[in-house]
Amino acid sequence: xxxxxxxxxxxxxxxxEQIEYTDELTSSGYYYGLRSLPRKEQDPITYERFYDAVHxxxxxxxxxxxxxxxxxxxxxxxxxxxxxxxPEGHAVAVSSGLVGHQGAFRIAIRYMAENGYDRNPQIRxxxxxxxxxxxxxxxxxxxxxxxxxxxxYKDEFIGxxxxxNHTMEAGGAVPGAxxxxxxxxxxxxxxxxxxxxxxxxxxxTWLYKHFERRTRAPxxxxxxxxxxxxxxxxxxxxxxxxxxxxxxxxxxxxxxxIIEETRRICSDNVKLLTVPGRSRFVAFRTVxxxxxxxxxxxxxxxxxxxxxxxxxxxxxxEGQVHVNWDKISPANWHAxxxxxxxxxxxxxxxxxxTIGLGLKPNSGMNLAVTYDMPEGGLFNPPNDRHSAGNPxxxxxxLFNCFGGGLEVSKRARGFVEEAWNSDLCxxxxxxxxxxxxxxxxxxxxxxxxxxxxTPARPYMDGEPLGTAWWNPSSDTGSVEEWEYxxxxxxxxxxxxxxxxxxxxxxxxxxxxxxxxxxxxxVQEAIIGKIGASTGNYFTGQAxxxxxxxxxxxxxxxxxxxTNILELLxxxxxxxxxxxxxxxxxxxxxxxxxxxxxKEEVGALFVKPGDIYIVAGNATGGWGDPLHRxxxxxxxxxxxxxxxxxxxxxxxxxxxxxxxxxTESLEAAAEARRAExxxxxxxxxxxxxxxxxxxxxxxxxxxLPQFLxxxxxxxxxxxxxxxxxxxxxxxxxxxxxxQS
Amino acid sequence: MSERASRDVLxxxxxxxxxxxxxxxxLRQEKTPDRFAEYHxxxxxxxxxxxxxxxxxxxxxxxxxxxxxxxxxxxxxCSHAFGDPRVNWKLSARVRIRRTLExxxxxxxxxxxxxxxxxxxxxxxxxPGCFTLLSVECVPIGYPPVFEFLPDLASVYEDILGQxxxxxxxxxxxxxxxxxxxxxxxxxx
Numbered sequence: 001x002x003x004x005x006x007x008x009x010x011x012x013x014x015x016x017e018q019i020e021y022t023d024e025l026t027s028s029g030y031y032y033g034l035r036s037l038p039r040k041e042q043d044p045i046t047y048e049r050f051y052d053a054v055h056x057x058x059x060x061x062x063x064x065x066x067x068x069x070x071x072x073x074x075x076x077x078x079x080x081x082x083x084x085x086x087p088e089g090h091a092v093a094v095s096s097g098l099v100g101h102q103g104a105f106r107i108a109i110r111y112m113a114e115n116g117y118d119r120n121p122q123i124r125x126x127x128x129x130x131x132x133x134x135x136x137x138x139x140x141x142x143x144x145x146x147x148x149x150x151x152x153y154k155d156e157f158i159g160x161x162x163x164x165n166h167t168m169e170a171g172g173a174v175p176g177a178x179x180x181x182x183x184x185x186x187x188x189x190x191x192x193x194x195x196x197x198x199x200x201x202x203x204x205t206w207l208y209k210h211f212e213r214r215t216r217a218p219x220x221x222x223x224x225x226x227x228x229x230x231x232x233x234x235x236x237x238x239x240x241x242x243x244x245x246x247x248x249x250x251x252x253x254x255x256x257x258i259i260e261e262t263r264r265i266c267s268d269n270v271k272l273l274t275v276p277g278r279s280r281f282v283a284f285r286t287v288x289x290x291x292x293x294x295x296x297x298x299x300x301x302x303x304x305x306x307x308x309x310x311x312x313x314x315x316x317x318e319g320q321v322h323v324n325w326d327k328i329s330p331a332n333w334h335a336x337x338x339x340x341x342x343x344x345x346x347x348x349x350x351x352x353x354t355i356g357l358g359l360k361p362n363s364g365m366n367l368a369v370t371y372d373m374p375e376g377g378l379f380n381p382p383n384d385r386h387s388a389g390n391p392x393x394x395x396x397x398l399f400n401c402f403g404g405g406l407e408v409s410k411r412a413r414g415f416v417e418e419a420w421n422s423d424l425c426x427x428x429x430x431x432x433x434x435x436x437x438x439x440x441x442x443x444x445x446x447x448x449x450x451x452x453x454t455p456a457r458p459y460m461d462g463e464p465l466g467t468a469w470w471n472p473s474s475d476t477g478s479v480e481e482w483e484y485x486x487x488x489x490x491x492x493x494x495x496x497x498x499x500x501x502x503x504x505x506x507x508x509x510x511x512x513x514x515x516x517x518x519x520x521x522v523q524e525a526i527i528g529k530i531g532a533s534t535g536n537y538f539t540g541q542a543x544x545x546x547x548x549x550x551x552x553x554x555x556x557x558x559x560x561x562t563n564i565l566e567l568l569x570x571x572x573x574x575x576x577x578x579x580x581x582x583x584x585x586x587x588x589x590x591x592x593x594x595x596x597x598k599e600e601v602g603a604l605f606v607k608p609g610d611i612y613i614v615a616g617n618a619t620g621g622w623g624d625p626l627h628r629x630x631x632x633x634x635x636x637x638x639x640x641x642x643x644x645x646x647x648x649x650x651x652x653x654x655x656x657x658x659x660x661x662t663e664s665l666e667a668a669a670e671a672r673r674a675e676x677x678x679x680x681x682x683x684x685x686x687x688x689x690x691x692x693x694x695x696x697x698x699x700x701x702x703l704p705q706f707l708x709x710x711x712x713x714x715x716x717x718x719x720x721x722x723x724x725x726x727x728x729x730x731x732x733x734x735x736x737x738q739s
Numbered sequence: 740m741s742e743r744a745s746r747d748v749l750x751x752x753x754x755x756x757x758x759x760x761x762x763x764x765x766l767r768q769e770k771t772p773d774r775f776a777e778y779h780x781x782x783x784x785x786x787x788x789x790x791x792x793x794x795x796x797x798x799x800x801x802x803x804x805x806x807x808x809x810x811x812x813x814x815x816x817c818s819h820a821f822g823d824p825r826v827n828w829k830l831s832a833r834v835r836i837r838r839t840l841e842x843x844x845x846x847x848x849x850x851x852x853x854x855x856x857x858x859x860x861x862x863x864x865x866x867p868g869c870f871t872l873l874s875v876e877c878v879p880i881g882y883p884p885v886f887e888f889l890p891d892l893a894s895v896y897e898d899i900l901g902q903x904x905x906x907x908x909x910x911x912x913x914x915x916x917x918x919x920x921x922x923x924x925x926x927x928x
Binding site: 269271272273275276277278279280281282284305315316317357358404405408409411412413414415416417418458459460497499500503505535536537538539542543544545546547548549550552553554555557596598615618622623624625626627629643646649650677680681683684685686687688690691692694697698703704706707710711724725727728729730 | 744749752753755757759762765766769770772774775777778779781794795796797798799829830831832833834835836845846847848849851852853854855857858859861862863864865867869870871872873874875876877878879880881882883884885886887888889890891894895897898899914916918919922923925
């Protein structure tokens with residue numbers, strides 16, 4: 001049997017030698033050096049039947065094994081994935097679910113290869129390897145846990161079954177799966193580098209004891225591990241059956257061809273769907289740490305501005321997309337940076353949404369795009385001590401900018417139906433609850449992770465709860481399910497929030513608002529709020545394709561020591577946020593203090609009687625609101641999606657709260673819109689005039705210290721940003737040195 | 740509806756005269772190389788530029804072929820000219836700046852989700868001819884304007900249209916960002 005100590009795992013080669021061999025072949029520009037696809041060309045029907053067999057293997061594993069899990073993240077929202085990998089970790093076939101992660105699997109396999117795992121601890125049939133350490137594994141953050149089981153056929157090592165899911169709690173310094181307050185890797189949580197955690201398809205006992213001691217949701221995490229192992233076992237069995245049918249040689253050839261076929265289709269799609277050129281989009285996020293961790297981690301005692309700038313270069317002659325991140329912020333001592341896995345996962349998702357049409361989703365998609373992430377940049381830190389607690393928040397904003405570039409290009413080529421403004425978002429709630437009976441547990445609450453609003457398109461509005469861009473099989477989950485697994489917290493409301501969107505000719509999808517009350521069963525609770533929707537000081541994206549207003553930020557509002565529990569006992573239950581607001585205004589709902597948090601929050605203590613409200617997941621609009629169809633605005637008002645004041649002020653449609661006008665609606669709107677255009681003329685200046693004024697602000701040192709520091713950091717890290725910034729504002733050498 | 744995405748279909752799509760069922764059918768159709776020509780035909784009818792329209796830059800802006808062979812960014816609503824596509828068109832726009840909470844709330848309605856006054860500014864880029872809103876930026880004060888899309892016109896002609904690249908003042912059209920040169924002309928007086 002291969003795989004024993006001293007043997008070559010792959011017959012002639014060790015695992016590392018095999019990876020290097022494949023990399024060398026792929027450096028030709030063709031995956032595995034395949035300049036033709038003989039299996040496909042000779043018999044396309046058999047080729048497709050083979051793909052169906054291995055694809056069914058991973059789909060079947062997902063749909064069956066998720067019933068092993070107890071965590072609603074996997075079972076209810078479908079935040080899991082199974083895949084068939086080559087020996088090097090390249091995905092051949094992936095299930096639905098958290099599809100982007102297949103782009104990162106190969107990082108863990110490479111780590112095991114580079115560290116000689118095939119000799120020690122050995123890689124043998126039935127072995128289980130689990131990992132969740134971003135620096136070594138590719139998992140974007142410690143809440144994403146990967147499991148690998150080697151695939152042998154008659155004693156020959158031929159690949160891997162891989163499973164992953166987003167777990168409920170990662171055991172970081174602050175509770176939840178995405179710790180936003182984490183100065184370095186040592187506060188990120190229970191980080192497991194690729195580790196053999198079982199054999200003969202049975203986990204070692206110590207792994208469960210680790211979950212029990214080092215995470216706040218051990219029951220869920222243990223059952224998630226069992227789910228991943230069960231799914232991987234199913235993949236191994238089903239693929240083995242497929243090899244029995246098609247033959248081992250066919251398996252070896254076809255798995256390589258399937259990946260190369262996908263790479264070619266992506267490249268052809270670049271040639272077909274896009275316009276050559278360069279696009280740039282940018283997002284900003286603030287990371288306020290000053291006053292949070294100062295005493296222990298003085299290097300983190302500051303507030304950062306993240307510059308998430310993507311430049312996309314499209315070459316339709318070669319069918320190549322290149323992403324240049326040379327203006328990105330540097331890595332620093334906060335949780336919104338990350339490692340290579342977050343790039344590869346996001347990259348795959350963006351390729352799927354833009355040029356990934358008509359193909360078999362697999363690792364070939366990662367080969368279709370090249371990129372430069374500078375050394376020391378936000379997602380390429382100078383050492384492995386940096387936190388990767390919450391990179392999904394910042395990276396989704398960064399990759400929205402990448403997607404935006406391709407959306408503009410596809411629209412220009414005429415593929416109107418495929419374009420949207422790429423203003424995607426998510427919001428997470430997480431924390432830890434200790435009940436009065438002493439039971440304590442950590443959690444993620446994924447209502448706003450499983451379903452976000454869709455961005456506006458050139459022909460239609462965005463839809464509330466319409467997508468989870470990273471998970472094509474997702475769902476918001478049921479309130480009853482969440483209350484069941486989060487005892488002590490009551491849902492007060494879950495609704496769309498009127499007018500909570502970016503406006504435009506087509507408006508963005510409305511964001512959601514969730515309100516909760518902390519019950520008497522709770523001794524103490526900690527809550528946090530994170531996500532890509534949290535621009536904090538800014539909108540989700542700085543600007544978006546289509547030119548509409550970008551989405552507003554997410555927010556967390558806490559009302560302290562309210563009388564809500566007494567009102568509930570009296571049978572009074574607010575029908576939604578609007579009624580809650582009426583109760584506050586009338587004095588029916590009393591409270592001692594109100595707190596507002598637009599920023600990400602790692603740990604906010606709440607007590608029985610406190611109410612907390614989270615709003616998030618709004619998306620941006622498309623086009624000028626004054627170009628929106630008048631009857632569409634009236635209908636929005638009638639249905640409660642926007643108030644009459646917004647219809648008048650933003651859309652130039654003067655209607656009452658029923659959506660009716662006192663005179664002809666079209667005539668009233670025409671007059672009001674003409675008035676707004678006159679106001680636009682009166683309140684605007686030429687760009688040159690604005691440039692002269694703004695330049696003086698930049699030169700005179702009148703910028704707030706936060707921005708002065710932010711520009712200094714960017715200018716110090718990115719030579720290309722420094723050059724463009726100085727030349728645009730025509731700063732002299734002294735001013736440039738100060739900025 | 741089973742009609743392929745012809746110029747009429749594309750026009751109906753962009754003017755929202757389609758049901759979701761019809762849109763979904765277009766989404767599912769095979770994407771074909773003739774789309775650029777069909778879209779060009781639709782734009783030639785829908786814009787004031789006729790066959791001279793080359794490319795759609797954004798919701799309201801187009802790259803248009805001029806009589807002298809040069810290319811200009813123009814507003815599709817009023818034909819206002821913004822200049823060379825290699826210079827960020829925003830430099831030729833009117834701009835309205837929102838900086839206060841009251842100004843932010845006119846758009847974002849709720850104080851709790853507005854950008855931060857004193858740090859962020861919202862720039863509304865307007866056409867100087869018709870005051871159509873062309874783009875919005877929410878950026879830190881002092882941040883240079885974002886140049887969202889710089890098409891490589893030489894490659895558009897050669898790779899998509901199968902024609903020779905347009906001439907430039909110095910000969911072959913050069914694909915480069917000329918925004919900083921344009922700003923330089925404003926001087927610092």
